Structure formats: structure tokens, C-alpha cells
Amino acid sequence: MTSADVAHRAGVSTSAVSYALNGRPGVSDATRARIQAVAAELGWRPNSAARALSGARADLVGLVIKRPARSLGTEAFYTDLIAGLQSGLQEQHVGLSLLVASSLEDELAIYREWTRDRRVDGVVLTDPRQGDARLELLTALGLPAVVLSNHPSEPGQAPTVWIDDGAVTSTLLEYLWALGHRRIARVSGPEKYEHTVRRTAAMAAFLAERQAPPAQVVATDYSEGDGARATRHLLSRRKAPTAIVFDSDVLAVAGLGVAYEMGVSVPRDVSIASFDDSAMARLVRPRLTTMSQDTVEFGERAARLLLRQIDADGPVPSEQGPLVTLSVRDSTSPPTSR
Amino acid sequence: MTSADVAHRAGVSTSAVSYALNGRPGVSDATRARIQAVAAELGWRPNSAARALSGARADLVGLVIKRPARSLGTEAFYTDLIAGLQSGLQEQHVGLSLLVASSLEDELAIYREWTRDRRVDGVVLTDPRQGDARLELLTALGLPAVVLSNHPSEPGQAPTVWIDDGAVTSTLLEYLWALGHRRIARVSGPEKYEHTVRRTAAMAAFLAERQAPPAQVVATDYSEGDGARATRHLLSRRKAPTAIVFDSDVLAVAGLGVAYEMGVSVPRDVSIASFDDSAMARLVRPRLTTMSQDTVEFGERAARLLLRQIDADGPVPSEQGPLVTLSVRDSTSPPTSR
DNA sequence: TTGTATGCGTTATCAG
DNA sequence: CTGATAACGCATACAA
Numbered sequence: 138m139t140s141a142d143v144a145h146r147a148g149v150s151t152s153a154v155s156y157a158l159n160g161r162p163g164v165s166d167a168t169r170a171r172i173q174a175v176a177a178e179l180g181w182r183p184n185s186a187a188r189a190l191s192g193a194r195a196d197l198v199g200l201v202i203k204r205p206a207r208s209l210g211t212e213a214f215y216t217d218l219i220a221g222l223q224s225g226l227q228e229q230h231v232g233l234s235l236l237v238a239s240s241l242e243d244e245l246a247i248y249r250e251w252t253r254d255r256r257v258d259g260v261v262l263t264d265p266r267q268g269d270a271r272l273e274l275l276t277a278l279g280l281p282a283v284v285l286s287n288h289p290s291e292p293g294q295a296p297t298v299w300i301d302d303g304a305v306t307s308t309l310l311e312y313l314w315a316l317g318h319r320r321i322a323r324v325s326g327p328e329k330y331e332h333t334v335r336r337t338a339a340m341a342a343f344l345a346e347r348q349a350p351p352a353q354v355v356a357t358d359y360s361e362g363d364g365a366r367a368t369r370h371l372l373s374r375r376k377a378p379t380a381i382v383f384d385s386d387v388l389a390v391a392g393l394g395v396a397y398e399m400g401v402s403v404p405r406d407v408s409i410a411s412f413d414d415s416a417m418a419r420l421v422r423p424r425l426t427t428m429s430q431d432t433v434e435f436g437e438r439a440a441r442l443l444l445r446q447i448d449a450d451g452p453v454p455s456e457q458g459p460l461v462t463l464s465v466r467d468s469t470s471p472p473t474s475r
Numbered sequence: 476m477t478s479a480d481v482a483h484r485a486g487v488s489t490s491a492v493s494y495a496l497n498g499r500p501g502v503s504d505a506t507r508a509r510i511q512a513v514a515a516e517l518g519w520r521p522n523s524a525a526r527a528l529s530g531a532r533a534d535l536v537g538l539v540i541k542r543p544a545r546s547l548g549t550e551a552f553y554t555d556l557i558a559g560l561q562s563g564l565q566e567q568h569v570g571l572s573l574l575v576a577s578s579l580e581d582e583l584a585i586y587r588e589w590t591r592d593r594r595v596d597g598v599v600l601t602d603p604r605q606g607d608a609r610l611e612l613l614t615a616l617g618l619p620a621v622v623l624s625n626h627p628s629e630p631g632q633a634p635t636v637w638i639d640d641g642a643v644t645s646t647l648l649e650y651l652w653a654l655g656h657r658r659i660a661r662v663s664g665p666e667k668y669e670h671t672v673r674r675t676a677a678m679a680a681f682l683a684e685r686q687a688p689p690a691q692v693v694a695t696d697y698s699e700g701d702g703a704r705a706t707r708h709l710l711s712r713r714k715a716p717t718a719i720v721f722d723s724d725v726l727a728v729a730g731l732g733v734a735y736e737m738g739v740s741v742p743r744d745v746s747i748a749s750f751d752d753s754a755m756a757r758l759v760r761p762r763l764t765t766m767s768q769d770t771v772e773f774g775e776r777a778a779r780l781l782l783r784q785i786d787a788d789g790p791v792p793s794e795q796g797p798l799v800t801l802s803v804r805d806s807t808s809p810p811t812s813r
Numbered sequence: 814t815t816g817t818a819t820g821c822g823t824t825a826t827c828a829g
Numbered sequence: 830c831t832g833a834t835a836a837c838g839c840a841t842a843c844a845a
Binding site for chain 1: 822824825826
């Protein structure tokens with residue numbers, strides 16, 4: 138079943154078939170329709186290897202995750218993201234190729250190789266950093282990309298699907314503030330990530346605006362151990378915070394465990410909230426108050442944007458991600474004066 | 476940078492290059508060595524599209540996951556598995572293509588398409604069922620495959636990497652039995668999966684051997700809601716079980732939540748254990764006693780076996796998966812006579 | 814043992 | 830608007 142078969146059956150040449158099915162000029166509407174009908178009837182699909190070889194599409198997009206392999210499963214984020222990307226891609230018969238890299242050098246090498254071999258038509262970038270070396274390389278390579286980010290892209294750079302971390306932070310703090318919390322601490326992710334920095338800035342601005350003392354922020358590497366340590370540190374202080382916000386729900390659940398062990402009751406003695414939502418936040422007791430985002434939807438949007446960018450001649454504009462909403466559960470309450 | 480470049484630089488023909496680098500006869504050891512040296516020096520890697528087109532490798536293997544997209548992230552299993560597969564594949568510069576299918580028909584169609592287009596060199600199958608239609612199709616298509624299973628493969632079928640669910644079940648029950656538990660219930664996964672059936676059989680055999688009454692088994696669809704319902708049902712019975720084993724840690728944590736809400740103390744009033752381990756099992760309080768398996772390692776082994784099967788002429792033998800060990804934590808204790 | 818020629822299925826160029 | 834024809838990079842049967 139090749140394009141030659143389709144051409145033969147439709148009584149045209151293979152180039153006519155190519156033109157007709159790639160929607161480009163060079164063929165009359167009538168023959169185009171006939172060719173499409175024949176192709177559909179024969180169930181023909183272009184051979185992707187041949188297409189890639191002849192310089193067109195590979196019908197594959199890539200995702201490189203730079204995290205230690207063993208820690209990946211801890212967070213639901215990547216799985217949800219992958220599921221969403223997949224779903225958005227499948228509509229166009231485009232596959233997803235996955236790679237776990239252990240270093241930035243590896244990641245950059247992979248992009249070079251993919252470009253050289255036309256292995257993928259584009260890539261999805263996560264965890265943008267400040268002055269991200271990947272963006273530079275990708276524009277140099279001319280490899281289409283979208284970034285899961287927290288702001289629209291700079292002109293000339295790959296478009297982003299973005300969720301405004303500043304607004305998300307304010308929403309959560311607003312809620313805690315309204316409950317009466319004034320000493321709010323934070324257990325954050327690594328400072329090298331843009332979203333960590335954004336949240337820190339938003340939190341500082343929020344508190345400054347209200348003449349509240351600045352928040353104590355303890356950075357972690359997202360690991361459960363670090364989360365536990367940070368929480369232990371915060372709860373041991375002379376004037377312990379009445380509320381702690383965690384950058385991920387793994388950190389938050391680790392913090393919950395520490396509170397339990399220290400005999401600190403949640404939410405009576407300390408309120409706990411997380412920026413990340415997942416099944417785990419709903420499963421633990423008390424259930425975690427979180428900012429919930431639909432990560433699957435996030436992935437779907439990224440996939441569609443990437444496909445558009447691949448098809449487009451010039452740069453396509455960035456796009457806002459799904460809404461993030463506050464899910465109030467059982468881990469937060471007004472502070473009790475101790 | 477093509478094989479012609481390498482040939483030119485080494486002063487040989489492209490066919491010599493092909494022979495030399497694919498390790499097949501038709502070239503002397505001396506020239507083979509020289510060609511390899513030149514290829515390494517030039518950093519040449521074969522273009523995968525061209526290889527796929529000319530009937531050789533696509534340097535890509537596929538994984539189809541048949542689960543609803545939104546429920547994927549709930550369980551760490553797939554993420555860990557993907558990370559492991561990736562790691563085992565990367566050693567040979569083979570990529571992983573991922574697809575989430577919503578029905579068996581979709582899944583089968585994908586295998587057909589992948590075969591027709593030589594898009595992948597092989598596939599990894601999870602969640603084998605009894606009389607699995609996929610195995611039949613894959614042998615018919617001649618598409619190499621490995622199955623993540625609980626027993627060695629039938630002769631003539633795709634090899635498996637297998638973990639003996641019967642033994643795992645016995646180990647866990649042995650432990651609970653030694654603690655003194657006699658009324659042990661189980662919250663299981665769907666009965667259509669082989670591993671569910673295996674565990675049920677193993678549990679029945681274990682109890683029968685000790686003249687204990689058969690266990691009450693409540694099947695679920697692996698969802699948190701089903702897990703909560705099942706647990707509520709079991710704990711409401713006249714003679715409630717003193718221990719409950721759960722087929723996954725999501726189910727177990729859901730059960731833990733129900734116990735908490737019903738005022739049933741864990742492990743004092745009921746012991747809880749899970750067949751699945753993940754970060755969540757360690758994060759919740761009380762920490763869950765589980766059977767822990769290294770899923771990343773499982774994936775790595777599957778990847779290596781698949782690569783061997785792809786290279787091999789005939790069928791390769793099945794292989795045992797990583798050891799599953801009991802991790803005793805805080806959710807189990809001897810039953811207290813109430 | 815080595816080189817030459819052809820095919821894989823598509824896209825793209827360039828005459829008609 | 831259409832139909833030959835040449836790449837694309839590799840593998841391989843075949844001839845030297």
C-alpha cells in the first residue's frame with residue numbers, strides 16, 4: 138500500500154497524490170477530491186520513514202525529561218503531562234518519543250541528534266530556567282519547540298503555554314491571609330527554576346503590600362527527604378509559622394508526616410497547602426488544600442500548539458494554559474492562638 | 476555526515492561501511508577496525524529514517540498503555556516503568572515511543588500501523604490478560620515483543636519478564652499469618668488481569684493449606700473511589716477482617732483514609748498492607764507495609780530483553796524480574812482481640 | 814574481500 | 830495543471 142498504488146488507482150501520478158494529500162497547490166480540486174477518496178478507501182497512510190528521509194515530517198515529537206530516573210515516578214506531573222501530550226498528538230497521528238536525560242549536556246546532544254536525523258518534528262521543553270541554554274540551541278537548530286512556562290515567550294523564542302505562577306501564588310496566599318494567617322512560610326523547589334523564582338517574588342510582593350514580615354522560604358530539591366527536613370526546621374522555630382505552603386504535593390505530604398511525628402496537629406496547629414495537586418493530595422488525611430491544575434489539559438494544549446508551530450512558517454504566539462483553581466480541603470483552617 | 480563520507484574518508488565503499496558497522500561478514504578485520512575508527516572519529520551515526528526505509532532498524536520501540544488518560548498519573552508504576560525502559564534502551568541509542576490507547580481495538584490498530592510503517596522494532600506489553608488478543612496479533616505480524624508478566628511465556632509466544640505473583644502473595648500472607656492474623660481480606664484489581672487472578676489463586680491456596688476460612692475479596696477498577704467503597708464495606712461487616720491487603724498502594728491509601736474516617740485505628744484495629752510500593756507508601760502516616768519491587772529495574776530488564784529479541788533470529792527465553800521484598804513499615808501489627 | 818547497482822516510499826524539481 | 834525523474838541515506842544481492 139504505497140502512494141503509487143493510490144496514484145495508479147486514481148489514474149494519476151504519485152506527485153499528484155503527494156500534492157493532493159499534503160494540501161498544496163498543483164492539482165485541481167476535482168482530482169484532489171478523487172485522490173483523497175481513493176486514499177481513504179484504500180486506507181493509505183504515508184510511510185513515515187520515507188517522509189522523514191525525503192525531508193518532510195517524521196510524525197514524531199520529542200520530550201526530554203531531565204530528572205534522575207528513580208525520582209520520576211514520585212510526582213504525577215510528568216505522567217499526566219505525557220498522557221496529555223499523547224492525547225493532543227494522536228489526533229494528528231503524531232507519536233511521542235520520550236527520553237530521560239541525566240545532564241544538560243546529554244539533553245543538548247539529544248536535540249542535536251534528533252535534528253540531524255530528522256527524528257522528530259519538534260520538542261516540548263519543561264522546567265525552564267533563567268537563561269536557558271536549550272532555547273538558544275533550539276533556535277540555532279531551527280527545531281520547533283514549545284515551552285511549558287509561566288509567562289509568554291520572549292519575541293523570537295519558542296512559544297510557551299504558560300500558567301501565571303504569580304497569580305497562582307497570590308490566590309493561595311489571599312486565601313490563607315483571609316483565614317487570618319500572618320506568619321506564612323514556604324518550602325520551595327530549587328531556585329534554578331523560573332517558577333520557583335516567580336513564586337518567591339510574588340510571595341514577597343504579596344506580603345510587602347500588606348506590611349507583613351517577609352516569609353521564610355526553605356529551598357529543597359523536591360525530594361521527600363528535603364521536604365521533611367525543611368518542615369522540621371520550620372516547625373522547630375521559636376515563632377513557628379501558622380501556615381506553610383509547599384511547592385509540590387510530595388513536599389507537602391512529607392511535611393504532613395513530619396507534623397504528625399512532631400505531634401503538631403494539622404490544621405489546628407499549622408495549616409498546610411500545596412501548589413501542586415494530584416491524587417495523593419486527595420488521598421492523604423487530612424486532605425490537602427491545593428491549587429489544582431489540569432496537567433493533562435496542559436499537555437494537550439502544549440501538543441496542539443507545537444503541532445501548529447511545526448506547520449507554521451513563522452513564530453506562533455504563546456498561549457495561556459488551563460486555569461488553576463483553589464481546592465480547599467482539610468489541611469487548612471484559621472490559626473488558633475497558642 | 477553520511478555513510479558515504481565515512482566510506483570516502485576510510486577509502487572504502489559504502490557497503491563496506493555498512494558491513495563493518497553492522498558486524499556482519501564481508502569485510503576483513505583490519506578494514507573493519509579502520510572503518511569503525513573513522514566512524515567514531517567523525518561521530519557518525521546512521522540515519523534512522525534511511526535505515527527504517529531500507530528495511531532495517533527504526534531504532535525505536537513502542538509502549539502502548541491502555542488506561543484512561545486521566546487516571547494514569549495516579550499510579551507511579553507507569554512512570555517508573557517508562558523511566559526504566561528508557562534507561563535500558565538508551566544504552567543502544569534506541570528511543571521509546573509512547574501511546575495511550577483507549578480501547579483494545581485502538582491498541583491492535585496501532586500495532587498494525589507500526590508494523591506496516593516499520594515505525595518500531597518491537598513493543599513492550601503490560602497488563603496481560605487471559606487469552607490476550609495482542610499476543611496473537613503480534614506473532615502474526617512478526618513484531619518482536621516482551622510482556623511484563625507473572626510467569627514465563629508459553630512456547631512460541633513473546634518472552635516475558637516475570638514476577639511470580641503467587642510467591643509475592645505468599646510472602647505477604649506469611650508475614651500477616653505469623654503476626655497472628657486469621658481473618659485477612661483483600662481489595663483486588665479487576666479480575667480480567669492475569670496478576671489479579673494469580674494472586675487470588677495463591678491466596679486461596681495459602682489459606683486452604685492452613686485450614687483457614689477463605690478470604691473475602693472485593694474487586695475494584697483500581698480507582699480511589701472503588702478502593703474506599705471496598706474498604707468501607709469490609710470494615711462494616713459483623714466480623715470485620717483484622718488485616719486487609721490491597722492490590723495497589725492507591726487502593727491502600729484510599730483504604731487508610733476510610734479507616735481514619737470510620738475511627739478505625741491502623742494498625743491497632745486493622746492492619747493494612749499493599750502489593751505495590753511507591754513513594755506514597757512511605758509518605759503517608761502510618762507508613763504502609765508493602766511488597767516493594769524495583770519498577771525501574773523491571774523496565775530496564777524488559778528493555779534489554781526486547782533488544783535481545785529484536786537482534787535474535789529465534790525466540791529468546793523469558794527472564795525473571797527483580798526480586799520483590801517485604802518492606803515492613805507502620806501499618807501492620809499483631810491483631811488486638813477486641 | 815571489495816565495489817557497483819538497485820530498492821525502500823516519499824517529496825520536490827522541472828519539463829511538458 | 831500534470832507526469833516523469835532525481836534525490837534522501839542506508840542495506841544488500843550481485844558482480845568483480
